[in-house]
Amino acid sequence: MQLILSCHNVMVDFSGFKALQGVDLQVQNGEILFLIGPNGAGKTTLLDVICGKTKSTNGEVLFNERISLTKLPEQKIVHEGVARKFQAPSIFLQLTPFEILEIAMKQKKGLFSILIAKMSKAQQEKIELLLKKINLYDVRNDLAGSLAHGQKQWLEIGMQLIQEPKLLLLDEPIAGMSGEERTKTGELIKEIAKTCSVLIVEHDMDFVRKFSTRVVVMHEGRVLCEGTMEEIKENEEVKNVYLGRSG
Numbered sequence: 001m002q003l004i005l006s007c008h009n010v011m012v013d014f015s016g017f018k019a020l021q022g023v024d025l026q027v028q029n030g031e032i033l034f035l036i037g038p039n040g041a042g043k044t045t046l047l048d049v050i051c052g053k054t055k056s057t058n059g060e061v062l063f064n065e066r067i068s069l070t071k072l073p074e075q076k077i078v079h080e081g082v083a084r085k086f087q088a089p090s091i092f093l094q095l096t097p098f099e100i101l102e103i104a105m106k107q108k109k110g111l112f113s114i115l116i117a118k119m120s121k122a123q124q125e126k127i128e129l130l131l132k133k134i135n136l137y138d139v140r141n142d143l144a145g146s147l148a149h150g151q152k153q154w155l156e157i158g159m160q161l162i163q164e165p166k167l168l169l170l171d172e173p174i175a176g177m178s179g180e181e182r183t184k185t186g187e188l189i190k191e192i193a194k195t196c197s198v199l200i201v202e203h204d205m206d207f208v209r210k211f212s213t214r215v216v217v218m219h220e221g222r223v224l225c226e227g228t229m230e231e232i233k234e235n236e237e238v239k240n241v242y243l244g245r246s247g
């Protein structure tokens with residue numbers, strides 16, 4: 001079994017407050033791993049450590065079994081193939097989905113290329129294929145500002161996918177979405193996992209039940225347990241700290 005990510009004893013200390021107290025977590029290649037846990041458990045902090053936004057005070061994060069991420073700056077981590085979709089929107093509302101993906105595709109090559117490089121046929125096809133994958137082909141020439149909430153979220157995911165990452169980090173990707181948008185997002189994530197491992201922080205238990213194979217539960221800066229949704233539902237500690245509360 002090849003691991004795309006392994007975290008060993010990861011700790012984060014915010015001026016004396018121990019947000020992560022020794023996290024061990026592994027993501028297998030091609031896996032969709034759900035990370036759940038009550039508020040303040042440290043889920044977002046762990047994603048922040050993986051993508052380099054927050055530096056760990058101790059421990060190791062290994063990418064692809066050989067690259068240590070803990071010392072790398074954020075931009076280097078992106079270049080290694082770790083993509084993070086943040087909750088805060090980052091799309092240009094005055095551009096179309098096609099244009100936005102074109103810019104995201106060229107970003108790797110710098111400003112010069114964004115301004116003058118002409119797109120090859122292959123690049124154009126790559127964008128069109130991605131637009132189909134993220135359900136935005138029909139609105140590819142509309143202004144992004146006119147898209148529905150779910151469509152904007154898919155576009156944000158698309159901006160990460162165009163860079164062809166090996167690991168995609170998602171923080172509550174279905175927040176604010178309609179039922180239909182949630183289902184489509186779940187299907188999209190399954191599709192993404194064919195070429196890219198996915199680590200998802202999620203609070204919506206119906207969504208986790210429907211689309212998860214393996215789930216990791218965090219509590220107070222540590223991993224409490226892991227398993228299938230069926231397995232963790234039966235875990236007494238999980239019932240106490242998490243599922244018991246929300247029903």
Ligand SMILES: Nc1ncnc2c1ncn2[C@@H]1O[C@H](COP(=O)(O)OP(=O)(O)OP(=O)(O)O)[C@@H](O)[C@H]1O
Binds near residue numbers: 039046
């Ligand atoms: N920059 C920071 N400085 C100080 N404390 C922080 C900082 N960022 C997060 N924390 C604290 O660390 C703890 C873990 O926060 P984190 O956001 O990782 O939890 P979470 O599991 O993602 O919670 P939620 O599900 O509510 O998003 C919380 O108590 C939070 O208040």
